[in-house]
Amino acid sequence: MSSGRFIAVDGADTAAFAMKQIDPDVVAAYPITPQTEIVMKFSEYVANGEVKTRYVTVESEHSAMSACVAAAAAGARAMTATAANGLALMWEILYIAASYRLPIIMGVANRALSGPINIHGDHSDAMGARDSGWVQLYSENNQEVYDNYIMALKIAEHKDVMLPVMVNQDGFITSHSVENVEPLTDEQVRDYIGKKPAHFKGLLTYGKPVTIGPLDLQDYYFEHKMQQHTAMQKVLPVIKEVQEDYFKKFNRKYEIIEKYKADDAEMVIVGMNSVMGTVKDLVDELREKGVKIGAIKPRVFRPFPKNEIADILKNFKAVAILDRADSFGSFAPLYAETLAAMYKFEKRPYIRSYIHGLGGRDTTMELLGTVANDLIKMKDSGEGHLSEAYLGVR
Amino acid sequence: MSKVFEITWYGRGGLGAKTGAILLADAAIAADKYVQAFPEYGPERQGAPLKVYNRISDDPIRLHTAVTEPNFIIVIDPSLLENINFEDELKEDGMILVNTDKNVDEIKKRMKTGKKNFKIYALDATAISMKHLGKNIPNIAILGGFAKITGLIRLDEIKKHLHAKLITKYGEDIIKKNVLALESAYEEVKQ
Numbered sequence: 001m002s003s004g005r006f007i008a009v010d011g012a013d014t015a016a017f018a019m020k021q022i023d024p025d026v027v028a029a030y031p032i033t034p035q036t037e038i039v040m041k042f043s044e045y046v047a048n049g050e051v052k053t054r055y056v057t058v059e060s061e062h063s064a065m066s067a068c069v070a071a072a073a074a075g076a077r078a079m080t081a082t083a084a085n086g087l088a089l090m091w092e093i094l095y096i097a098a099s100y101r102l103p104i105i106m107g108v109a110n111r112a113l114s115g116p117i118n119i120h121g122d123h124s125d126a127m128g129a130r131d132s133g134w135v136q137l138y139s140e141n142n143q144e145v146y147d148n149y150i151m152a153l154k155i156a157e158h159k160d161v162m163l164p165v166m167v168n169q170d171g172f173i174t175s176h177s178v179e180n181v182e183p184l185t186d187e188q189v190r191d192y193i194g195k196k197p198a199h200f201k202g203l204l205t206y207g208k209p210v211t212i213g214p215l216d217l218q219d220y221y222f223e224h225k226m227q228q229h230t231a232m233q234k235v236l237p238v239i240k241e242v243q244e245d246y247f248k249k250f251n252r253k254y255e256i257i258e259k260y261k262a263d264d265a266e267m268v269i270v271g272m273n274s275v276m277g278t279v280k281d282l283v284d285e286l287r288e289k290g291v292k293i294g295a296i297k298p299r300v301f302r303p304f305p306k307n308e309i310a311d312i313l314k315n316f317k318a319v320a321i322l323d324r325a326d327s328f329g330s331f332a333p334l335y336a337e338t339l340a341a342m343y344k345f346e347k348r349p350y351i352r353s354y355i356h357g358l359g360g361r362d363t364t365m366e367l368l369g370t371v372a373n374d375l376i377k378m379k380d381s382g383e384g385h386l387s388e389a390y391l392g393v394r
Numbered sequence: 395m396s397k398v399f400e401i402t403w404y405g406r407g408g409l410g411a412k413t414g415a416i417l418l419a420d421a422a423i424a425a426d427k428y429v430q431a432f433p434e435y436g437p438e439r440q441g442a443p444l445k446v447y448n449r450i451s452d453d454p455i456r457l458h459t460a461v462t463e464p465n466f467i468i469v470i471d472p473s474l475l476e477n478i479n480f481e482d483e484l485k486e487d488g489m490i491l492v493n494t495d496k497n498v499d500e501i502k503k504r505m506k507t508g509k510k511n512f513k514i515y516a517l518d519a520t521a522i523s524m525k526h527l528g529k530n531i532p533n534i535a536i537l538g539g540f541a542k543i544t545g546l547i548r549l550d551e552i553k554k555h556l557h558a559k560l561i562t563k564y565g566e567d568i569i570k571k572n573v574l575a576l577e578s579a580y581e582e583v584k585q
Contacts, residue, residue, distance in 0.1 A: 008423045008431070037453070141456070164490070173458050177432035178419045277456035360572070361462050 012173035015107045016041035018149035021189040025076035028067035032086035033119045034171035035109040055112035061086040065093035068090045075202025084111035087125045096162045098133025103156030104164040109168045111171035112359045120360020121171035123325040127333045135165040136302040138272040142179040145169045154242045161232040170274040183344035257299040265294030267375040271322030306341035318350045318379035350378045356391035367392045400461045408440045414533030415446040421547040434530040441502035455512035493519040504528040517583040526575040536539030
């Protein structure tokens with residue numbers, strides 16, 4: 001019979017469940033597919049009195065993020081969630097949240113941006129927001145969504161960080177797929193996240209009136225941006241520390257970059273979010289045939305773990321980079337940044353870019369198999385090196 | 395990986411294929427299995443054809459792709475029967491469960507099959523649903539048939555989860571009716 005370890009939930013409900021256990025002071029959100037279920041489920045928790053959260057219904061995502069900024073500036077734990085065009089509508093406020101150093105947590109059910117209208121999963125929304133100053137975590141499956149939410153709070157509120165964190169998961173592919181999730185107990189989460197740390201007082205305090213966000217021209221704007229850069233540089237060690245602590249407490253191991261069967265691999269496939277589960281199955285299948293292939297999964301895209309990824313990739317013969325977003329007229333995001341990170345080495349592996357799964361197109365085992373075949377050819381001949389492919393496009 | 399059991403549900407919006415797949419996942423999790431349940435999303439419209447997928451395994455499931463060659467096909471709306479290419483879509487020795495008031499020989503004539511060997515089962519899940527629940531929500535009966543055919547989930551596991559899921563919203567009476575539908579289907583499903 002059941003050990004009761006698991007609950008069956010889709011990725012959206014997983015996010016809502018983690019939010020319930022965190023029980024933030026304020027949630028302000030506006031529904032958009034495929035994020036809707038997150039805030040719908042969370043609003044049920046509010047209506048049932050299962051959380052103490054002040055739930056602010058707003059008229060747009062722009063207002064949702066503005067309300068979160070205001071709440072966090074007043075010293076409240078604030079959370080929201082969105083997707084695609086909703087994230088786009090938040091745009092200017094994303095930058096403000098980050099530059100005010102407000103540790104807001106936002107779930108993103110990654111979805112293609114219009115046009116044409118498409119409600120399915122790709123990373124064009126989050127990749128567009130990559131320079132907004134937010135930390136970005138990525139989640140392969142619902143379990144990782146859950147654990148990322150809990151860890152995101154610790155990362156965001158760490159005294160060296162104090163930055164907003166975005167927890168990404170693939171729209172529909174995980175957000176609407178029921179999977180096994182092993183949650184922590186409410187008490188474990190409560191103990192783990194604890195009360196707001198003393199340094200998180202908010203920006204506004206009685207008795208010490210200040211003005212936030214006034215005109216900041218040529219005299220100081222540059223220095224303030226430099227501070228954001230400096231803060232971002234402190235994030236990776238904090239994520240590492242949080243992940244190690246999480247492992248010690250709950251025996252769940254996460255790394256900034258997950259390596260799968262990579263130790264003796266000649267070739268690897270690199271990518272983020274749900275596709276990497278399928279890649280791992282492919283790796284197992286090919287390993288049985290004696291193909292020395294592995295998988296590399298960055299779980300953090302901002303800050304970009306440039307030294308870590310370069311050091312991991314430098315010894316392989318051939319590398320395929322999967323991007324679920326394009327950068328029209330340039331290189332795809334993960335590919336571009338990986339290339340830049342590798343430049344410091346004189347000897348570099350052959351690398352090829354694959355854009356896949358735009359608008360939720362299924363990235364099948366067969367398609368990924370063609371990537372592996374390309375790698376096998378490229379590792380000896382260099383054929384395809386530095387070229388850009390669109391996987392399965394007609 | 396070969397141990398992953400894959401299921402495709404063919405239904406129409408409003409017939410409860412998605413709820414059925416989720417209940418199946420719940421029951422399998424109660425038996426400590428690993429599961430997935432996810433619909434193929436198009437525009438959602440009442441009455442429009444749709445596919446829902448399940449995966450069940452003893453090991454963690456990592457695949458995040460649509461199911462393209464399942465072990466089991468459930469046809470919850472028999473009007474879709476002619477549109478499914480079983481030969482292309484189902485594994486050799488795959489199983490098919492059809493919600494129908496006809497017998498297996500009659501529905502076989504309407505099905506696109508070829509060289510592959512299939513096991514076909516008929517169950518009048520709609521009649522069972524009408525009798526016990528007073529409306530056409532055949533998914534519960536389908537689960538009873540599935541449990542009997544595959545042995546992958548047990549009736550008591552499904553019952554336990556029906557209870558947990560429905561008790562606050564619908565109460566004991568509705569649960570009893572669902573359990574009757576489940577049990578009748580378990581008895582009535584025929585090859």
